[in-house]
Amino acid sequence: MRIEPRSKVSKTLIISVPILSSFAALLIAAIPISFAGANILQAYQEMFFGVFGSVFSFSEMLTRATPLIFTGLAAALAFRARLWNIGAEGQLYLGALLSVVVGTGYFDLPPLLLTPVIILCGAMAGAVGMAVPTFLKVRFGADEVVTTLLLNFVILIFIQMMLEGALKDPMGLGWPQSSPIVEEAMLPKLLPRMRVHSGLILAIVCAVFVHFMLSRTVWGFRVRAVGENAVAAKYAGIPVHRSLFMVAIFSGALAGLAGVSEVAGLKGYLTADLSPGFGYTGIVVAMLAGLSPLGVVLAAIFIASVFVGADSMSRAMGVSSYLADLVVALSLLSVLVGGFATRFRIVWSKRQPGDNG
Amino acid sequence: MIDILNILLSESFWAASLRIASPLIFGVLGALLCERAGVLNLGIEGIFVAGAMAGWMAVWLGAGLWGGVFFAMLAGAALGLIHGILTVPLGLSQHVSGLGVTLFATSLSYFVYRTSLPAVSSPPRIEPFRALDIPILSDLPFVGPVLFQQTALTWLALLLVAVIWYVMNRTPLGSALRAVGDNPDSVDAQGLSVYTLRIGAVVAGSSLMALGGAFLTMSAFDAFFFGMVNGRGWICIALVIFASWQPGKALLGAMLFGAFDALQVRLQTEVGALVPGQIFLMAPYILSILALVIAARRADYPRALLTPWFKGQR
Numbered sequence: 001m002r003i004e005p006r007s008k009v010s011k012t013l014i015i016s017v018p019i020l021s022s023f024a025a026l027l028i029a030a031i032p033i034s035f036a037g038a039n040i041l042q043a044y045q046e047m048f049f050g051v052f053g054s055v056f057s058f059s060e061m062l063t064r065a066t067p068l069i070f071t072g073l074a075a076a077l078a079f080r081a082r083l084w085n086i087g088a089e090g091q092l093y094l095g096a097l098l099s100v101v102v103g104t105g106y107f108d109l110p111p112l113l114l115t116p117v118i119i120l121c122g123a124m125a126g127a128v129g130m131a132v133p134t135f136l137k138v139r140f141g142a143d144e145v146v147t148t149l150l151l152n153f154v155i156l157i158f159i160q161m162m163l164e165g166a167l168k169d170p171m172g173l174g175w176p177q178s179s180p181i182v183e184e185a186m187l188p189k190l191l192p193r194m195r196v197h198s199g200l201i202l203a204i205v206c207a208v209f210v211h212f213m214l215s216r217t218v219w220g221f222r223v224r225a226v227g228e229n230a231v232a233a234k235y236a237g238i239p240v241h242r243s244l245f246m247v248a249i250f251s252g253a254l255a256g257l258a259g260v261s262e263v264a265g266l267k268g269y270l271t272a273d274l275s276p277g278f279g280y281t282g283i284v285v286a287m288l289a290g291l292s293p294l295g296v297v298l299a300a301i302f303i304a305s306v307f308v309g310a311d312s313m314s315r316a317m318g319v320s321s322y323l324a325d326l327v328v329a330l331s332l333l334s335v336l337v338g339g340f341a342t343r344f345r346i347v348w349s350k351r352q353p354g355d356n357g
Numbered sequence: 358m359i360d361i362l363n364i365l366l367s368e369s370f371w372a373a374s375l376r377i378a379s380p381l382i383f384g385v386l387g388a389l390l391c392e393r394a395g396v397l398n399l400g401i402e403g404i405f406v407a408g409a410m411a412g413w414m415a416v417w418l419g420a421g422l423w424g425g426v427f428f429a430m431l432a433g434a435a436l437g438l439i440h441g442i443l444t445v446p447l448g449l450s451q452h453v454s455g456l457g458v459t460l461f462a463t464s465l466s467y468f469v470y471r472t473s474l475p476a477v478s479s480p481p482r483i484e485p486f487r488a489l490d491i492p493i494l495s496d497l498p499f500v501g502p503v504l505f506q507q508t509a510l511t512w513l514a515l516l517l518v519a520v521i522w523y524v525m526n527r528t529p530l531g532s533a534l535r536a537v538g539d540n541p542d543s544v545d546a547q548g549l550s551v552y553t554l555r556i557g558a559v560v561a562g563s564s565l566m567a568l569g570g571a572f573l574t575m576s577a578f579d580a581f582f583f584g585m586v587n588g589r590g591w592i593c594i595a596l597v598i599f600a601s602w603q604p605g606k607a608l609l610g611a612m613l614f615g616a617f618d619a620l621q622v623r624l625q626t627e628v629g630a631l632v633p634g635q636i637f638l639m640a641p642y643i644l645s646i647l648a649l650v651i652a653a654r655r656a657d658y659p660r661a662l663l664t665p666w667f668k669g670q671r
Contacts, residue, residue, distance in 0.1 A: 035472060036468075036472045136650055142650045145594075146594050146595045146649055150588065150592070150595065151646070153587070153588045153639075153642045157642075158635065160635055287453060319472075320468050322467040325468075329463075329465075332453070332457040332461075333457040333461060336449050340447050340448075340449055
């Protein structure tokens with residue numbers, strides 16, 4: 001038995017691996033469910049109907065998927081260029097921070113202009129959040145994995161500081177939260193009496209845009225070339241550093257938009273628990289999507305279904321909702337192993353590698 | 358200025374520095390072992406959580422303190438084995454696999470904790486490691502309170518620095534480990550198994566990381582909290598670069614870090630009214646980033662770090 005690289009990878013394999021991995025992760029979840037002493041079949045049933053049981057629950061899932069599409073795109077784009085942006089969590093908060101700064105009336109803008117300005121400012125804040133670690137990488141060789149991870153903590157503490165200080169809502173009864181952004185600046189809702197908002201549309205537009213940029217432009221070609229082999233790309237005359245910065249700016253902006261959409265589409269104000277780890281989950285979304293921007297939309301819907309389904313199952317059956325995080329982690333690990341299966345195959349013969357006979 | 362001097366000269370300050378440094382010493386040594394063998398282990402943050410949780414729970418269930426240490430290390434080793442198998446023979450992305458292990462270990466620990474203790478508002482406490490009161494030495498001025506009133510786990514951390522330095526620099530195993538992180542082909546040519554050495558280093562390193570987590574629940578505190586690891590694992594990843602993969606410098610880095618952290622807590626009580634407390638909370642992370650920025654260019658990376666190696670492929 002030996003392992004050899006596949007010369008050609010079929011489309012079917014590329015598409016089926018993430019689907020199989022997701023199901024594998026869901027199946028493995030039976031172990032912790034039974035550990036918690038719950039009926040396995042009933043638990044899966046509760047999870048399924050917790051998402052697809054009503055229009056409302058389905059719309060809740062889409063609400064949950066919205067920030068995950070943004071952070072998933074942020075990770076997918078950066079990882080394509082082998083820029084390890086693990087800082088989407090922090091960039092999300094920077095985007096959210098700027099949207100409350102702009103949106104709560106510090107600036108007097110006509111309502112029609114307010115929403116685009118908020119979106120732009122939030123995206124810019126996220127972009128700066130990723131440009132800084134990219135600068136530290138390019139200029140000082142400081143590994144961006146570590147700097148972006150550590151910056152997540154710095155930014156979150158900074159947000160807490162702002163919420164207890166300059167941005168604290170005077171009407172907030174002492175809670176550390178910002179003032180709500182003005183009504184006119186809120187992103188419109190998509191359905192009456194549901195929470196799903198037009199941030200979802202924006203997210204999908206972004207996915208299509210990133211897909212177009214990556215697959216149809218010179219810029220996208222450069223990004224992919226830098227990701228596949230930075231040294232070769234440099235010799236081919238591609239401005240590697242500039243490409244990295246462009247990726248960093250777009251990736252950070254996408255993560256910042258996740259924050260804008262959560263604030264201006266959903267919550268209306270900023271708290272330090274705005275994101276239950278959307279930035280980190282975005283990495284799983286991107287990997288499940290095979291770093292394909294359009295795949296990110298589907299992967300985000302799957303992950304959001306797991307969260308919403310597990311929440312509802314948790315309420316009904318008392319199984320801890322940390323189950324959802326466990327399934328998410330398991331799907332990352334299994335899609336990683338699945339990725340191995342797409343690139344290599346196992347050959348059941350005694351022939352030694354190197355023999356071509 | 359006088360205030361800072363007073364702080365720096367106080368016994369309690371240095372005792373606190375060593376206490377803060379202890380989990381980081383375990384973590385940096387663990388990361389050092391993995392990376393010296395050529396494998397980046399971003400599972401560290403989650404392995405800290407798993408170690409903290411497994412150690413605490415074992416003690417809570419009656420395994421005794423050293424039983425807790427054992428189970429924490431076992432949990433770390435198991436998670437290390439997952440990371441090792443994914444990244445070494447399968448050669449998968451060390452970044453993604455490590456983050457996967459962190460997500461998995463964290464969520465599994467939280468899930469098990471929540472499932473075992475569904476309805477507690479305040480976490481149950483255990484009887485943690487006590488300060489080792491060594492009769493005569495503890496009464497020495499200055500050195501006594503700083504060194505000889507630490508818990509057994511701090512001593513273990515200091516001992517491990519020496520052990521790992523010795524193994525890495527003075528034994529055949531150590532030279533094989535270093536070679537497998539620099540030039541795996543040469544190790545293979547000597548007839549040694551690259552896979553075994555690398556997986557072994559990741560498993561051993563991960564169990565040390567878990568000890569760092571266990572220190573939190575069994576020595577620094579006496580209970581398990583959500584979010585208690587709070588980036589300590591990532592700080593270790595920065596410190597190991599700062600330490601240039603040397604055990605001695607790792608100790609120095611962790612101690613410097615502990616000293617800064619202890620200093621900021623004391624400064625906070627001095628000037629707390631003038632500056633928001635969060636400035637001080639940010640300090641450790643910013644400090645780690647600065648350490649990385651300063652050290653990164655000079656760092657002597659293990660040459661085969663992040664590079665998978667496959668048998669029969671040159």
